[in-house]
Each structure stands twice: as C-alpha cells, then as structure tokens.
Amino acid sequence: MISKNKSINKKQLEYMAFINKENEYRHHTYDEEMLQYEYLKEGKIKAIEESIKMFSSSTVGVLSDNPINNIKYLFVASITLATRFAIEGGMEPETAYNASDLFIQKIDKCKSTNEVKDIHTEMFTFFTKHMNELQKKNIYSKPIVLCMDYVYYHLNEVINVTKLAEYVDLNPSYLSTLFKKEVGITITNYIIKKRIEAAKNMLKFSDYSYSDISSYLSFSSQSYFIRVFKNETGLTPKEYRHKYYRISFD
Incomplete structure (x- = not known):
C-alpha cells in the first residue's frame, strides 16, 4: 500500500486502478451510492434493505491491506454520508451527530468484518427508520x-x-x-x-x-x-x- 510519508502521484493512482481491476474490485457509481442515501433520507425501509447488500459485496475498493481496517474505513465514509443525508431530510443535527459518534465507537471495538457489517446494517436501519418516522410528522425546512x-x-x-x-x-x-x-x-x-x-x-x-x-x-x-x-x-x-x-x- 501507499507509504504514509509520500505524496500520492499519478503513477500510484494508475497502480491502484490496475490492482482494483485485476482483483475485480470496483467502486460503486455515484448514482448507485446516492440512490442508497436517498432511500435512507426518504425513510424507505424495504428499499434500503436491498441496497445494504451493496456494502456486503466483495467487489469494493481496497482502502487497507488489513481486511478489518478496510471495512472500518468504508463504514466511516458511509456513516458520514448517512448523517449528512439524514440531517438534510430533517433529522435534528444533534441526534444525527450523536448517533454517528456512537456507531463509530461501536465499530472501533469490532474484531471481525462480520461484526462491522452487522453494525453497518444496524446503522442504516436506525437512520432509515428514524427518517420514516419523520416522514409521518412535519419535516423541518x-x-x-x-x-x-x-x-x-x-x-x-x-x-x-x-x-x-x-x-x-x-x-x-x-x-x-x-x-x-x-x-x-x-x-x-x-x-x-x-x-x-x-x-x-x-x-x-x-x-x-x-x-x-x-x-x-x-x-x-x-x-x-x-x-x-x-x-x-x-x-x-x-x-x-x-x-x-x-x-x-x-
């Protein structure tokens, strides 16, 4: 992987693209990712259950040589987006940020990739159900x-x-x-x-x-x-x- 003391250059980017291609890794398209978070924002529980499977796929990009660290990094990126979309959808910022902090603390203690995946599912379910309840009430402008x-x-x-x-x-x-x-x-x-x-x-x-x-x-x-x-x-x-x-x- 990349040395922490070196700047990322074009050659390294090309190498990462090659590695991801060789191992059939791929990053989900922008539309795929945004659709997932739109489901969350709109409180669509059934739709989010299907889209969560995307995270469990083995064809995601590599962020670390360590499998557990890799999935934890993906989780942090995911919950950051989930939090922002929830706030945009009307969730009180304090509630969203505190939930985000608690979920990150939970995955920090995980010892296996399956544990992280379970908490990722729990996180998406929590936010989506909360947004679903908000849909039944008045959403803040x-x-x-x-x-x-x-x-x-x-x-x-x-x-x-x-x-x-x-x-x-x-x-x-x-x-x-x-x-x-x-x-x-x-x-x-x-x-x-x-x-x-x-x-x-x-x-x-x-x-x-x-x-x-x-x-x-x-x-x-x-x-x-x-x-x-x-x-x-x-x-x-x-x-x-x-x-x-x-x-x-x-």
Missing part, C-alpha cells in the same frame, strides 16, 4: 435545520435570533415565526433546552463545577443557570448530579 445545526455547534457562545437570521439570510421576525410554527417552541426556548441538555451531560459525565458549566454554556450568571435548570428538570444542578452522576449508559 432547510433554514430551520441550519439554525439547529448552528445552535448545536455554538452552545458555548452568545446566540440570538438576529445572529441566526443573519446566518440563514432571513428576516428575524420571519425566522422567529417559521421556527415556532415548525418546531413548536420559540428560538429562545429551543436554545435554553439545548443548553440544559448539554448541562445535564456535563453534570452526569464530568467533574466540572456548576460555575464552570454555567460559564461554558454562556448563561448570564450561575444563579440564572440554576434557576433555568430547575425550571426545565425539576432539580437543581447539585441534585441532578447527585442523582445521575456517572450512571452507565451501555
């Missing part, structure tokens, strides 16, 4: 998905309607109305809920102090953080940590 994505990645910063409106190039008043209509709560309440969800995880799985958590998640003061946290959960941060600290989530 692109501006709303972009706002959710922005909130997810900027919880430690000051976020407001004006900033989000600039990000999605919409009038603040119109965005506020659209968000409330599609999501069912105001943008401000959505941001608070996501910050409280993040705070809950930090309380459960870290030793950060209450003041550190409050500051990191951009609450105006520790007292405000405690008040909002209790309003959302019924418990103070101290009570929540005492009840749930490091409880296993396996």
